[in-house]
Amino acid sequence: MKDFRGQVAAVTGAGSGIGRALALELARAGAHLAISDIAPEGLAETGRLVQALGAPCRSTRLDVADRAAVLAWADDCRAAHGRVNLVFNNAGVSLTASAEAVRIEDFEWLMGINFWGVVHGTQAFLPHLRASGDGHVVNVSSVFGMVSMPTQSAYNASKFAVRGYTEALRMELELEGAPVGVTCVHPGGVATAIARSARVDARVLHLTGQDEARFRQDSERLIQTTAPDAAARRILAGVRRNARRVLVGPDAVVLDLMARTLGPGYQGLVVRRAKRMRAAARP
Numbered sequence: 684m685k686d687f688r689g690q691v692a693a694v695t696g697a698g699s700g701i702g703r704a705l706a707l708e709l710a711r712a713g714a715h716l717a718i719s720d721i722a723p724e725g726l727a728e729t730g731r732l733v734q735a736l737g738a739p740c741r742s743t744r745l746d747v748a749d750r751a752a753v754l755a756w757a758d759d760c761r762a763a764h765g766r767v768n769l770v771f772n773n774a775g776v777s778l779t780a781s782a783e784a785v786r787i788e789d790f791e792w793l794m795g796i797n798f799w800g801v802v803h804g805t806q807a808f809l810p811h812l813r814a815s816g817d818g819h820v821v822n823v824s825s826v827f828g829m830v831s832m833p834t835q836s837a838y839n840a841s842k843f844a845v846r847g848y849t850e851a852l853r854m855e856l857e858l859e860g861a862p863v864g865v866t867c868v869h870p871g872g873v874a875t876a877i878a879r880s881a882r883v884d885a886r887v888l889h890l891t892g893q894d895e896a897r898f899r900q901d902s903e904r905l906i907q908t909t910a911p912d913a914a915a916r917r918i919l920a921g922v923r924r925n926a927r928r929v930l931v932g933p934d935a936v937v938l939d940l941m942a943r944t945l946g947p948g949y950q951g952l953v954v955r956r957a958k959r960m961r962a963a964a965r966p
Contacts, residue, residue: 684768684769684817684819684864684922684923684925685923686712686713687709687712687713687714687769687919688712688713688714689713689714689715690713690714690715690768690769690817691714691715691716691717691760691764691765691766691767691768691769691815692706692709692714692715692716692717692767692768692769692770692771693716693717693718693719693756693757693760693767693769693770693771693804693808694706694709694716694717694718694719694770694771694773695719695720695745695747695770695771695772695773695774695800695804696719696720696747696773696774696775697718697719697720697726697729697742697773698720698721698722698724698725698726698728698729699720699722699725699729700873700911701773701823701870701873701911701914701915701918702718702720702729702771702773702774703725703728703729703732703911704911704912704914704915705771705773705915705918705919706718706729706732706733706740707729707732707733707736707912707915708912708915708916708919709738709769709919710733710736710737710738710740711736712919713738714738714769715738715739715740715764716733716738716739716740716741717740717741717743717756717760717763717764717767718730718733718740718741718742718743719742719743719744719745719747719756719774720744720745720774721744721745721746721747721774723744726742726743726744727742729742730742739764741759741760741763741764743756743759747772747774747796747799747800747801747803747804748792748795748796748799748800748803749803750799750803753800753803753804753807754803754806754807756807757770757804757807757808757811758807760808760811761811761814766811766814766815767808767811767812767815767818768812768815768817768818768819769812769818769819769820769821769922770804770805770808770812770819770820770821771821771823771918772800772801772804772805772820772821772822772823773821773823774796774800775796775797775800775823775825776792776793776796776797777793777838778790778792778793778837778838779834779835779838780834780836780837781833781834781836782836782837785836785837789837790837793837793838793841794837794840794841794844797838797841797842797845798841798844798845798848801822801823801845801848801849802848805820805822805848805852808820809863812863813861813862813863815862816862817862818862818863818864819863819864819865819866819922819925820849820852820863820864820865820866821865821866821868821918821922822845822848822849822865822866822867822868823845823868823870824842824843824845824846824849824867824868824869825838825842825845825869825870826869826870826871826872826930826932826934826935826938826939827839827842827843828842828843828845828846828867828869829846829869829935829938829939829942830938830941830942830949830953831843831950831953832953833953833954833957845867846867846869849865849866849867850867850927852865853865853866853867853927864922864925865927866918866921866922866925866926866927866928866929867927867928867929868918868921868928868929868931869928869929869930869931869935869939870909870914870931870932870935871908871909871930871931871932871933871934871935871936871938872908872909872932872934873908873909873910873911873914873931873932908932908933908934909931909932909933914931914932917929917931918931
C-alpha cells in the first residue's frame with residue numbers, strides 16, 4: 684500500500700499515545716478513520732483532532748477483549764465507509780509482576796487486551812480487508828516481544844504471542860496470494876501513558892529494590908525515547924513498503940541486535956544489570 688489517500692483505516696487504542704498519533708498521521712495523509720478506545724474522554728479528543736484535519740472519522744468506545752463487540756465494530760466500519768483497507772491493532776496495557784506470583788486475574792486481563800484483542804481485531808477485519816482488494820493488518824507487539832525482562836513475564840508472554848501470531852499470519856496470506864499485507868511492530872520506549880496506567884504487583888518490588896512510586900517514575904522515564912508522532916510515521920513508512928517487521932526507536936534497534944547476536948546469552952547481561960540497579964536503589 685503506497686498511498687493512504689481515500690483509504691479507510693481502523694485504529695484501536697486511539698485515545699492516546701501511538702494510537703492517537705497513527706490516527707492523526709493517517710488523517711494528514713488523506714485517510715478516512717474509524718477509531719476506538721475504552722476511554723471515552725481520550726477517544727473524543729482524538730476524534731476532534733482528526734476532524735479538525737478535515738478527515739472523515741467515526742469514534743466507537745470499545746473493549747478489544749470483547750470479541751463480539753470487536754466483530755460488530757468491524758461490520759459497522761464496513762457498513763459506514765463501504766470498505767476497510769487497514770486495521771491497526773494497537774490497544775495495549777502493562778502489568779509488572781513476577782512469573783511465580785502474578786495473579787491469574789491480572790494475567791487474564793492483560794492477555795485479553797494485548798493478545799486476544801489482536802486476534803479479535805485481525806479475524807474481525809480480515810474478511811473486509813480481503814474484499815477491499817488492497818488491505819493491510821498492523822499488529823503492535825513490543826521490543827519485549829523480542830527480549831524478555833524480569834518482572835515482565837506476563838507482558839512478555841503477550842507480546843511474544845503477538846509476534847508469533849502475526850508472523851504466521853503473514854506467511855499464510857503470502858502462500859495463498861491474498862491481497863493483504865501484514866506488519867508486526869516492535870516499539871521500544873515511546874512516550875505514552877502506559878507506564879502510568881500499568882498494574883504493579885507490590886510483591887515484585889523486592890526484585891527491584893524500589894517502592895511503587897519510584898518504580899513507576901523510573902519506568903516512565905525509561906520510555907521517553909521516541910515521541911508518538913515519530914513512532915506513527917515510522918510505522919506508516921513500514922506499511923507503505925509492506926515491511927514484515929518495524930522497529931520503532933533506537934532502543935528497539937539495539938535490543939533486536941543484542942538478541943540476534945547473543946541469543947539466550949543476553950539474559951545474563953540483563954540479570955547483571957538488574958542486580959546493579961537493585962543495589963543502587965536500596966539505601
